Amino acid sequence: MSAPHTPSHTADLLGAAGAVEALRPLAERMRPRTLAQMVGQRRLLAEGSALRRAIEAGHVHSMxxxxxxxCGKTTLALLLAQHAQAEFVAISAVLSGLPQVREVLAAAQARFDAGQRTLLFVDEVHRFNKVQQDAFLPHIERGTIVFVGATTENPSFELNSALLSRCRVHVLEAVSAEDIAIALRHALGDDTQGLGGRGLVITDAALADIASAADGDVRRALTLLEIAADIAQGEHGQITEASLHQVLADRSRRFDKGGEQFYDQISALHKTVRSSNPDAAVYWLARMLDGGCDPAYLARRLTRMAVEDIGLADPRALQMAIDAWETFDRLGAPEGELALAQLTIYLASTAKSNAAYKAWNAARKDVREYGTQEVPLHIRNAPTKLMKSLDYGKGYQYDHDVAGGVALEQTGFPDAMGERVYYQPVPRGLEIKLKEKLDTLRAARTQARSGQQAGKKGQA
Structure with missing residues (x-):
């Protein structure tokens, strides 16, 4: 039989609990306990919004x-469980395998049979493979669990359709610096869970610097504040500019080298080059390099832009792209990054044309549709007497010997196809001149062939 708790023994237990609480990170201690305490997500959790009303009514669905x-995914899941009066169970797709998932689901089934709901929170759910994701499906359908998966990746790409069809997708946004500053002030003023009892002194400007450095991440902001507060303990509680500089040094921006942010940012870079916006284009280049994107990948994509979007409107762009690529290979970072920046600015500023790109795609389409067409006899190679006896090369006109340097009546396409026009130069850059020349040549060819056909009809 255990000894009864004496007042001193109870005080010891409370003191131990307080000591354990103090060991928890500030970000964990300051986790919101009500919807009203959450910062950010004003669109999703605004008063009167569909999700807010459902949560407050305890009508929680799988999502x-x-x-x-x-941005508050874990916090929101905890509050969902609280309002639904459900047992909160959390697993991580990074740390858990299928055996652990089955154990959790079996325990949830036992609770369900006893009349208790389970809210199963799966962090990094995109890390689970298809088989692991499928394990949740029957339990979601039967209502054994309220499934809440958290992901930083686009669910359309990372989650299977069966799971998506059973869950509502809610998009949470990065928290603004203004909202993060609210959370920081709350932590500074909270005497119980926060830093309120430590006599810290910090300016609004310094607080704004921390909020900005957090880059939309409330947890990160609170961690930075906690580090700054620890340093300030030796400086009479003053969070100085010098100490803050130490805390915020070498901070990185959000970037996922293989995920949604990567593809969004390379899309932004390409499209701002195409839109002739050098200022925006060089910004996205800087963002990607700052995030750790492989410069060789960026050099390759910029070279593609020179071919696809500038084309023959400015043929110099392709050589500049190759030169910038080679310059980076020779210099490396950071000096070589300037070559990529100069290239980006030039590509965005110069004349644009996708005429060659469109012509190439149209030609490839005809190759697929028409199959293996015979080369017309007059433009076939005829290096032997046998080939010549079979009329290879017969009737070919050597263009340099023709007046004007172009044999206008001579076709270059298989007979079954007839003449085709793939390349349509745009009235920009060098293509202005190319368009003038080709328009003249094409009109002359059409006229010459019309005369040729009329002559054949007359002979017939």
Missing amino acids: ILWGPPG
Whole structure:
């Protein structure tokens, strides 16, 4: 039989609990306990919004929470369980395998049989493979669990359709610096869970710097504040500019080298080059390099832009792209990054044309549709007497010997196809001149062939 708790023994237990609480990170201690305490997500959780009303009524459905780190996915899941009066169970797709998933689901089934709901929170759910994701399906359908998956990746690409069809996807946004500053002030003023009892002194400007450095991540902001507060303990509680500089040094921006942000940012770079916006284009280049994107990948994509979007409107662009690529290979970072920046600015500023790109795609389409067409006899190679006896090369006109340097009546296409026009130069850059020349030549060819056909009809 255990000894009864004496007042001193109870005090010891409370003191131990307080000590354990103090060991928890500030970000964990300051986790919101009500919807009203959450910062950010004003669109999703606004007063009167559909999700807010459902949560407050305890009508919680299975869902996928998609958003960047530190935007409140875990906190929202905890509050969902609280309002639904459900047992909160959390697993991580990074740390758990199928055996652990089955154990959790079996325990949830036992609770369900006893009349208790389970809210199963799966962090990094996109890390689970298809088989692991499928394990949740029957339990979601039967209502054994309220499934809440959290992901930083696009669910359309990372989650199977069966799971998506059973869950509502809610998009959470990065928290603004203004909202993060609210959370920081709350932590500074909270005497119980926060830093309120430590006599810290920090300016509004310094607080704004921390909020900005957090890059939309509330958890990160609170961690930075906690580090700054620890340093300030030796400086009479003053969070100085010098100490803050130490804390915020070498901070990185959000970037996923193989995920949604990567593809969004390379799309932004390409499209701002295409839109002739050098200022926006060089910004996205800087963002990607800052995030750790492989410069060789960027050099390759910029070279593609020179071919696809500038084309023959400015043929110099392709050589500049190759030169910039080679310059980076020789210099490396950071000096070589300037070559990529110069290239980006030039590509965005110069004349644009996708005429060659469209012509190439049209030609490839005809190759697929028409199959293996015979080369017309007059433009076949005829290096032997046998080939010549079979009329290879017969009737070919050597263009340099023709007046004007072009044999206008001579076709270059298989007979079954007839003449085709793939390349349509745009009235920009060098293609202005190319268009003038080709328009004249094409009109002359059409006229010459019309005369040729009329002569054949007359002979017939």
